[in-house]
Amino acid sequence: MFVLVPDYVKRHTVSAKSSCIANLKQIEGAKATWGLENHKSSTDEASATDLFGPTLYMHDVPVCEQGGTYTIGKVLEPARCSIPHHSLELGHVYVLDESRQPLVGATVFVQGAISNGGKAFTTEATTETNGLGYVSYYADGATGFAAFKMGYTTSSVPLTTTWPAKIVLRKLPP
Numbered sequence: 450m451f452v453l454v455p456d457y458v459k460r461h462t463v464s465a466k467s468s469c470i471a472n473l474k475q476i477e478g479a480k481a482t483w484g485l486e487n488h489k490s491s492t493d494e495a496s497a498t499d500l501f502g503p504t505l506y507m508h509d510v511p512v513c514e515q516g517g518t519y520t521i522g523k524v525l526e527p528a529r530c531s532i533p534h535h536s537l538e539l540g541h542v543y544v545l546d547e548s549r550q551p552l553v554g555a556t557v558f559v560q561g562a563i564s565n566g567g568k569a570f571t572t573e574a575t576t577e578t579n580g581l582g583y584v585s586y587y588a589d590g591a592t593g594f595a596a597f598k599m600g601y602t603t604s605s606v607p608l609t610t611t612w613p614a615k616i617v618l619r620k621l622p623p
């Protein structure tokens with residue numbers, strides 16, 4: 450199905466999303482500084498009252514323009530917004546093998562992508578040592594992600610709202 454979205458709606462959504470992601474980055478920074486100054490471990494969880502306030506790490510309580518709520522999380526976890534596409538891991542695709550180990554050098558691509566309103570977009574990436582590839586999931590026409598690697602089956606997943614996306618590749622019999 451092809452859905453026409455008026456340009457101004459798209460622009461608004463994109464700017465609300467990027468302002469939310471800017472908030473998430475600030476929360477990340479505040480949480481990291483809080484962790485260092487208070488000798489917290491990576492599994493300690495910060496709360497709003499630890500981070501937000503005139504004398505704390507962020508002056509104002511951050512607000513998502515689209516009404517999402519924030520989960521600050523543990524020191525080593527990314528902060529999250531309840532709106533799925535408002536994610537610091539947006540466009541991140543992990544490629545794993547059957548034992549859930551990261552696959553290096555796999556090709557990840559966006560299926561069905563045709564354009565991004567004339568702007569640059571990345572529909573193909575090669576996974577790094579952590580199995581991570583970064584693609585522009587939002588390109589018009591995108592329907593899902595696929596990944597392949599020599600010696601493995603090709604596999605695909607539909608467009609996700611839960612980031613990062615994960616694709617598992619099975620080893621082909623020799």
Ligand SMILES: [Zn+2]
Nearest residue numbers: 469513517535
């Ligand atoms: Zn948000």
